[in-house]
Amino acid sequence: MAVPTDRPAATPTRGDQRAARTLATRFLGYATLVFFGLVFLYPFVIQIGTALKTESDAAANPLSPFPDPLTLAGFERIFAGTNFPLWLGNSLLVTVLVTLGRVFFDSLAGYALARLRFAGRGGLFAAVIAVMAVPGVVLLIPKFLVLNQLGIYNSYAGLVVPLLADAAGVFIMKQFFESIPVSVEEAARIDGASIFRTFWSVVLPMAKPALITLTILSFQGSWNEFPHSLVSVQDPDLFTLPRGLADLVSGSLGSGTQYPLKLGAALLATIPVAIIFVMFQRYFVRDANDGSDKG
Amino acid sequence: MATETLTAVATAPGAGPRRRRGGVRGNENLAGWLFVTPVIVILGLFLLLPILMALWVSLTDWNGQGSPFTGDVPFVGAHNYTQLFTEDGLARRDFMTSIRNNIYYVAIVVPAQTVLALGLALVVNNRMLKGKSFFRSAFYFPSVTSSVAISVVFLFLFANSGAVNALLGLLGIDGPEWFADSRGVLHLLLGAIGVDTPPAALTDGGPFGLTWWDWLAGPSVAMISIITLVVWTTSGTFMLMFLAGLQNVPVTLDEASTLDGASRWQRFRHVTLPMIRPTTFLVLTLGMIGSWQVFDQVYVMSQGDPAKTTLTPAYLSYRTAFRDFDYGSGAAISFVLFLIIIVLTLIQRRALAERDTGRPRRGRRRRRVPERS
Numbered sequence: 129m130a131v132p133t134d135r136p137a138a139t140p141t142r143g144d145q146r147a148a149r150t151l152a153t154r155f156l157g158y159a160t161l162v163f164f165g166l167v168f169l170y171p172f173v174i175q176i177g178t179a180l181k182t183e184s185d186a187a188a189n190p191l192s193p194f195p196d197p198l199t200l201a202g203f204e205r206i207f208a209g210t211n212f213p214l215w216l217g218n219s220l221l222v223t224v225l226v227t228l229g230r231v232f233f234d235s236l237a238g239y240a241l242a243r244l245r246f247a248g249r250g251g252l253f254a255a256v257i258a259v260m261a262v263p264g265v266v267l268l269i270p271k272f273l274v275l276n277q278l279g280i281y282n283s284y285a286g287l288v289v290p291l292l293a294d295a296a297g298v299f300i301m302k303q304f305f306e307s308i309p310v311s312v313e314e315a316a317r318i319d320g321a322s323i324f325r326t327f328w329s330v331v332l333p334m335a336k337p338a339l340i341t342l343t344i345l346s347f348q349g350s351w352n353e354f355p356h357s358l359v360s361v362q363d364p365d366l367f368t369l370p371r372g373l374a375d376l377v378s379g380s381l382g383s384g385t386q387y388p389l390k391l392g393a394a395l396l397a398t399i400p401v402a403i404i405f406v407m408f409q410r411y412f413v414r415d416a417n418d419g420s421d422k423g
Numbered sequence: 424m425a426t427e428t429l430t431a432v433a434t435a436p437g438a439g440p441r442r443r444r445g446g447v448r449g450n451e452n453l454a455g456w457l458f459v460t461p462v463i464v465i466l467g468l469f470l471l472l473p474i475l476m477a478l479w480v481s482l483t484d485w486n487g488q489g490s491p492f493t494g495d496v497p498f499v500g501a502h503n504y505t506q507l508f509t510e511d512g513l514a515r516r517d518f519m520t521s522i523r524n525n526i527y528y529v530a531i532v533v534p535a536q537t538v539l540a541l542g543l544a545l546v547v548n549n550r551m552l553k554g555k556s557f558f559r560s561a562f563y564f565p566s567v568t569s570s571v572a573i574s575v576v577f578l579f580l581f582a583n584s585g586a587v588n589a590l591l592g593l594l595g596i597d598g599p600e601w602f603a604d605s606r607g608v609l610h611l612l613l614g615a616i617g618v619d620t621p622p623a624a625l626t627d628g629g630p631f632g633l634t635w636w637d638w639l640a641g642p643s644v645a646m647i648s649i650i651t652l653v654v655w656t657t658s659g660t661f662m663l664m665f666l667a668g669l670q671n672v673p674v675t676l677d678e679a680s681t682l683d684g685a686s687r688w689q690r691f692r693h694v695t696l697p698m699i700r701p702t703t704f705l706v707l708t709l710g711m712i713g714s715w716q717v718f719d720q721v722y723v724m725s726q727g728d729p730a731k732t733t734l735t736p737a738y739l740s741y742r743t744a745f746r747d748f749d750y751g752s753g754a755a756i757s758f759v760l761f762l763i764i765i766v767l768t769l770i771q772r773r774a775l776a777e778r779d780t781g782r783p784r785r786g787r788r789r790r791r792v793p794e795r796s
Contacts, residue, residue: 161555165558168564168565190579191586236458236462240454244458246455262474263760265716268757269754270473273477289465290469323454351569369569394571405564
């Protein structure tokens with residue numbers, strides 16, 4: 129370090145005081161970290177524990193993370209007594225299609241807005257910014273109306289197509305394309321490559337970090353998406369995981385609270401995002417704030 | 424990254440390579456529109472068009488039968504809007520109740536999540552502590568999980584025999600039946616100091632069809648559990664924003680003020696806080712925008728119950744349309760909510776624009792450099 133942290137100690141007592149203060153700060157810091165670490169993680173620990181408990185154990189010992197006795201009955205009933213496998217399949221299908229669509233369409237549009245000069249570009253970009261401000265919850269009724277009118281309410285098309293592009297993704301891609309130098313593309317173009325070919329085989333490979341970010345955001349967004357599935361389908365065969373979970377909780381289970389089953393189902397729905405979070409954490413962090421990811 | 428080699432190449436072909444021949448330009452015009460067409464079609468068809476359709480429906484009494492765009496649907500003009508504000512009736516009472524609930528919700532969620540996020544960011548940003556990246560991830564993780572899945576977990580935590588009540592039991596407190604308790608927190612506090620029967624002046628009347636006593640109920644006990652869930656899930660995201668802001672505070676400034684004898688509180692109050700003001704403003708406004716949109720948690724945890732004390736405008740618009748089949752009123756509620764959120768968004772964007780033009784951005788970036796050792 130260039131900055132001298134300790135001046136030549138003036139008097140020994142002052143140095144002692146300072147050392148004591150530092151120690152106290154550290155202790156307080158770690159205490160705070162551990163306390164809030166528990167606050168933020170213990171609910172997940174309880175969730176895992178409860179998913180492996182019997183129903184009476186779950187009710188009697190709600191704070192304990194240790195199942196006594198340990199049982200897989202909750203999970204067995206998830207697969208035997210609910211439509212969970214079907215919801216899982218639907219969620220996978222929707223998530224894969226939506227993620228592919230968003231990554232492709234958002235990069236195309238982002239590239240055009242960043243690089244291609246065409247009439248109306250400025251207006252289009254302003255529209256993208258405006259659209260980003262439209263809050264999702266006020267679109268519940270509007271979306272239902274248009275799906276109904278187009279005759280794709282209650283279908284896979286209704287579940288997938290409206291989510292295939294998003295303004296925020298276009299914005300991310302445009303910002304990224306603007307940050308890479310234009311010269312390579314120009315070289316390709318001078319060599320006679322078409323615009324699409326330049327985009328596809330020259331520009332996209334350079335945009336890997338942004339593509340990963342967009343893939344992760346799209347995956348997480350569409351895997352967790354709830355309001356859209358609420359207003360686009362009503363047939364239980366078309367439910368995605370969040371919709372199915374919400375249905376479980378609102379009492380389609382019949383008797384008893386069945387918390388081990390519900391928490392187990394919620395746990396299974398959380399695992400894919402958790403895995404991606406652990407693997408690609410720095411891309412999540414990048415989304416929340418640009419490039420301040422330091423240890 | 425490879426960008427440095429690319430810039431080296433970039434300077435080679437000579438100055439002004441951006442100007443190209445007319446033929447290519449015409450080509451670009453076509454290609455540009457082709458490239459943006461899929462996005463325009465999808466956003467136009469499923470975002471702009473539906474908003475216009477809903478605007479029309481909000482002027483009708485459509486009940487969900489057939490198409491709303493035929494002559495058979497009764498046109499009622501602005502009635503769906505006026506009944507929310509000027510006509511005494513169930514529609515206005517429900518709407519005003521939902522507005523009241525959401526105001527209390529915002530009033531607690533926004534300060535709580537901002538303070539918690541800033542506090543966590545300060546601890547995680549402390550240079551003396553190890554293992555910070557683990558805790559940073561732990562605090563952020565709830566933000567990326569499914570709102571429905573996490574609501575299910577909190578339903579269990581706040582159940583009558585759930586973890587929260589068990590914890591309160593350890594402290595000798597008899598926890599409430601969270602999701603059945605419609606008593607307002609402010610009413611409870613007044614009850615605690617002996618005001619059990621409301622003064623007649625407050626029950627006689629009040630604005631918009633609710634009595635003053637009702638307006639002053641505070642969030643219900645049930646709403647408190649939803650508030651807890653939301654603060655818990657959102658703080659991590661805002662913590663990351665504060666962390667980014669804190670990293671713009673030069674270490675040297677902090678050290679200089681320490682040498683000048685400033686106490687830790689003085690340093691926080693007079694050095695750190697002014698430096699991260701733009702971030703704080705961003706967090707506050709984003710928090711306000713987000714907390715007027717609470718929907719998933721209400722749908723899963725309470726459906727607006729008990730006694731409509733967790734009803735929010737977003738959930739009310741859904742319920743009015745899809746449960747009561749009064750699509751006109753539901754759409755009208757959506758548009759009022761839309762207006763509230765747009766106003767908040769405009770305030771936020773104006774402030775952000777001022778921040779970006781008011782301070783030289785380059786200078787702020789460069790401050791990070793001295794951190795290198």
